[in-house]
Amino acid sequence: xxxxxxxxxxxxxxxxxxxxxxxxxxxxxxxxxxxxxxxxxxxxxxxxxxxxxxxxxxxxxxxxxxxxxxxxxxxxxxxxxxxxxxxxxxxxxxxxxxxxxxxxxxxxxxxxxxxxxxxxxxxxxxxxxxxxxxxxxxxxxxxxxxxxxxxxxxxxxxxxxxxxxxxxxxxxxxxxxxxxxxxxxxxxxxxxxxxxxxxxxxxxxxxxxxxxxxxxxxxxxxxxxxxxxxxxxxxxxxxxxxxxxxxxxxxxxxxxxxxxxxxxxxxxxxxxxxxxxxxxxxxxxxxxxxxxxxxxxxxxxxxxxxxxxxxxxxxxxxxxxxxxxxx
Amino acid sequence: xxxxxxxxxxxxxxxxxxxxxxxxxxxxxxxxxxxxxxxxxxxxxxxxxxxxxxxxxxxxxxxxxxxxxxxxxxxxxxxxxxxxxxxxxxxxxxxxxxxxxxxxxxxxxxxxxxxxxxxxxxxxxxxxxxxxxxxxxxxxxxxxxxxxxxxxxxxxxxxxxxxxxxxxxxxxxxxxxxxxxxxxxxxxxxxxxxxxxxxxxxxxxxxxxxxxxxxxxxxxxxxxxxxxxxxxxxxxxxxxxxxxxxxxxxxxxxxxxxxxxxxxxxxxxxxxxxxxxxxxxxxxxxxxxxxxxxxxxxxxxxxxxxxxxxxxxxxxxxxxxxxxxxx
Numbered sequence: 240x241x242x243x244x245x246x247x248x249x250x251x252x253x254x255x256x257x258x259x260x261x262x263x264x265x266x267x268x269x270x271x272x273x274x275x276x277x278x279x280x281x282x283x284x285x286x287x288x289x290x291x292x293x294x295x296x297x298x299x300x301x302x303x304x305x306x307x308x309x310x311x312x313x314x315x316x317x318x319x320x321x322x323x324x325x326x327x328x329x330x331x332x333x334x335x336x337x338x339x340x341x342x343x344x345x346x347x348x349x350x351x352x353x354x355x356x357x358x359x360x361x362x363x364x365x366x367x368x369x370x371x372x373x374x375x376x377x378x379x380x381x382x383x384x385x386x387x388x389x390x391x392x393x394x395x396x397x398x399x400x401x402x403x404x405x406x407x408x409x410x411x412x413x414x415x416x417x418x419x420x421x422x423x424x425x426x427x428x429x430x431x432x433x434x435x436x437x438x439x440x441x442x443x444x445x446x447x448x449x450x451x452x453x454x455x456x457x458x459x460x461x462x463x464x465x466x467x468x469x470x471x472x473x474x475x476x477x478x479x480x481x482x483x484x485x486x487x488x489x490x491x492x493x494x495x496x497x498x499x500x501x502x503x504x505x506x507x508x509x510x511x512x513x514x515x516x517x518x519x520x521x522x523x524x525x526x527x528x529x530x531x532x533x534x535x536x537x538x539x540x541x542x543x544x545x546x547x548x549x550x551x552x553x554x555x556x557x558x559x560x561x562x563x564x565x566x
Numbered sequence: 567x568x569x570x571x572x573x574x575x576x577x578x579x580x581x582x583x584x585x586x587x588x589x590x591x592x593x594x595x596x597x598x599x600x601x602x603x604x605x606x607x608x609x610x611x612x613x614x615x616x617x618x619x620x621x622x623x624x625x626x627x628x629x630x631x632x633x634x635x636x637x638x639x640x641x642x643x644x645x646x647x648x649x650x651x652x653x654x655x656x657x658x659x660x661x662x663x664x665x666x667x668x669x670x671x672x673x674x675x676x677x678x679x680x681x682x683x684x685x686x687x688x689x690x691x692x693x694x695x696x697x698x699x700x701x702x703x704x705x706x707x708x709x710x711x712x713x714x715x716x717x718x719x720x721x722x723x724x725x726x727x728x729x730x731x732x733x734x735x736x737x738x739x740x741x742x743x744x745x746x747x748x749x750x751x752x753x754x755x756x757x758x759x760x761x762x763x764x765x766x767x768x769x770x771x772x773x774x775x776x777x778x779x780x781x782x783x784x785x786x787x788x789x790x791x792x793x794x795x796x797x798x799x800x801x802x803x804x805x806x807x808x809x810x811x812x813x814x815x816x817x818x819x820x821x822x823x824x825x826x827x828x829x830x831x832x833x834x835x836x837x838x839x840x841x842x843x844x845x846x847x848x849x850x851x852x853x854x855x856x857x858x859x860x861x862x863x864x865x866x867x868x869x870x871x872x873x874x875x876x877x878x879x880x881x882x883x884x885x886x887x888x889x890x891x892x893x
Contacts (some may be wrong), residue, residue, distance in 0.1 A: 242781075244781050246775050246776050246777065246780060246781055247776075247777070247778050247781050249774070249776035249777070250776050250777050250778065250841060250845060447576070448573050449573050449574075449576035449577050450573065450574070450576070450577050450863070451574050451577065451835045451836065451863055451864045452835065453573060454569075454571050454573055454574050455782055455787065455835075460782065508778045508779065508782075508840065508841065508844065509778065513835065514577060514835065514863050514864075517835065517861050517862070517863045518577060518863050520861075521862075521863070521880065524884070525880070532859070532861065534844050534847075534859065534861055535844070535848075536777070536778055536841050536844045536845050536848070537778045537841075553848065553852070557851070
């Protein structure tokens with residue numbers, strides 16, 4: 240059960256209350272986290288999540304009339320999601336998306352990708368990177384980078400190179416770690432950064448565990464105990480001896496400058512990643528980057544993709560507004 | 567003691583860690599809160615705070631060369647704080663300030679007022695309203711309103727009426743409740759709203775106790791147990807039977823529109839009022855008001871006025887930037 244008092248319910252929508260009341264943590268998840276997330280258990284963890292998410296994904300595809308195809312770019316599978324109508328001004332633009340799921344779960348055609356294709360009205364290129372433990376850091380990041388480089392150097396199969404100024408970017412949770420690590424690699428290699436606008440959704444930009452919210456939202460407030468997430472990542476994604484404060488691993492520790500695209504960040508007060516979002520906001524702001532931080536009352540990790548919770552709809556509308564740069 | 571883990575320390579400045587390590591809650595404050603805050607104890611509570619704050623206030627006055635005088639406007643004492651140099655473009659402008667202190671403590675020449683006079687470089691009119699229990703709701707609000715009305719109708723003693731467009735406003739904690747209640751009263755009475763820019767510092771805009779952060783920051787995270795604050799207000803400020811969801815009492819429940827001035831809000835993640843700030847941000851934003859929410863990692867109620875903590879200096883610089891409307 241998630242802790243939820245009457246005073247807390249008073250500032251939540253009925254949909255959000257219903258959602259939180261249906262969250263059931265595994266008993267003793269904290270004590271058992273290493274066992275529950277060991278590599279041999281990953282297939283069943285994935286299966287559980289996929290079974291839970293599939294109906295909602297199918298609904299979104301049907302509701303918005305989205306077309307999906309899987310292509311290969313730079314030897315990496317990529318899912319292209321296309322809305323039925325694309326505004327002329329967005330015809331040449333794309334959203335480059337990196338999905339989340341603690342590096343071990345998740346899908347390039349998840350709610351995040353589908354929802355943004357529909358609501359931003361844009362073609363989404365969603366990298367189907369190899370998850371962990373099959374691939375460990377930095378394989379997934381390098382795959383994302385290879386796809387990005389191919390898109391701006393050669394273009395998608397049968398198309399022309401895409402102008403980095405026409406590329407929006409998005410990363411959710413662990414996907415934001417991959418995205419920023421990819422930006423930093425692109426900088427190192429002298430490749431231009433995609434600059435149409437970046438969306439960091441509840442970003443896991445510090446994998447060291449530091450931060451206020453990784454403590455106060457660790458147990459009975461967010462949708463998953465933080466120890467479980469941490470064990471997932473530690474046991475499956477990292478090679479032995481990785482430096483968790485290496486900026487390519489935990490991009491909060493990198494230096495940024497005005498090369499970084501204008502950025503919007505969403506988090507919630509129940510979110511273990513709240514502090515990540517706040518720290519990234521100040522880091523980018525102090526670097527002179529146009530940044531907007533959207534913090535939602537009582538919301539959990541990844542809440543923003545919920546199809547009915549009003550708080551999610553409000554936050555998404557604000558993200559879309561920022562991405563479209565409409566004042 | 568305030569709870570503070572190594573992971574939390576990792577995202578705080580050494581100054582902030584030192585501050586938090588020196589916070590000592592009264593033992594059994596939760597159980598004893600009604601006793602500790604009963605009206606007969608208010609004088610000693612005030613004395614304790616004043617003794618603690620006086621040296622810092624004297625330092626600020628000396629350091630910035632501030633001039634203070636006490637005048638009377640509409641039969642209400644007002645402290646005018648003047649910085650040694652006022653930029654010509656700010657000569658005609660003022661900051662109308664309402665101090666905080668749970669309605670029972672605090673002073674019109676507190677760190678907030680002195681710091682803003684110096685850092686915004688502006689004359690501050692700081693209303694010395696009657697605190698509780700000597701005066702109960704809505705006496706203080708009505709005093710603030712009378713001062714504001716006199717300033718825009720007749721001007722300060724010996725001066726000309728002040729254009730509401732030249733009036734910045736600020737309210738800290740309970741001061742923000744008074745400020746917004748005053749705005750709502752001004753609207754009712756057909757008086758123009760001060761429109762140069764509003765600063766809601768860790769605003770106590772919901773006195774009903776609702777919100778996520780009044781729960782998770784209630785005990786060992788903020789600088790004062792929330793039950794103590796709540797008892798202070800309940801026992802001293804409210805008349806019996808007051809409706810805590812009356813918009814004039816808890817201005818989060820009012821309706822706003824674009825008559826509301828452009829507004830900046832600061833809160834911290836340890837702050838009991840975090841949710842108040844977040845909710846107010848969305849409320850104003852959804853009403854079409856230009857609003858900026860600044861959430862600081864690991865910061866406590868009122869942190870922003872600390873003279874040395876780097877997180878406070880950063881947040882204040884962002885507030886000043888917003889108030890000066892510099893892009």
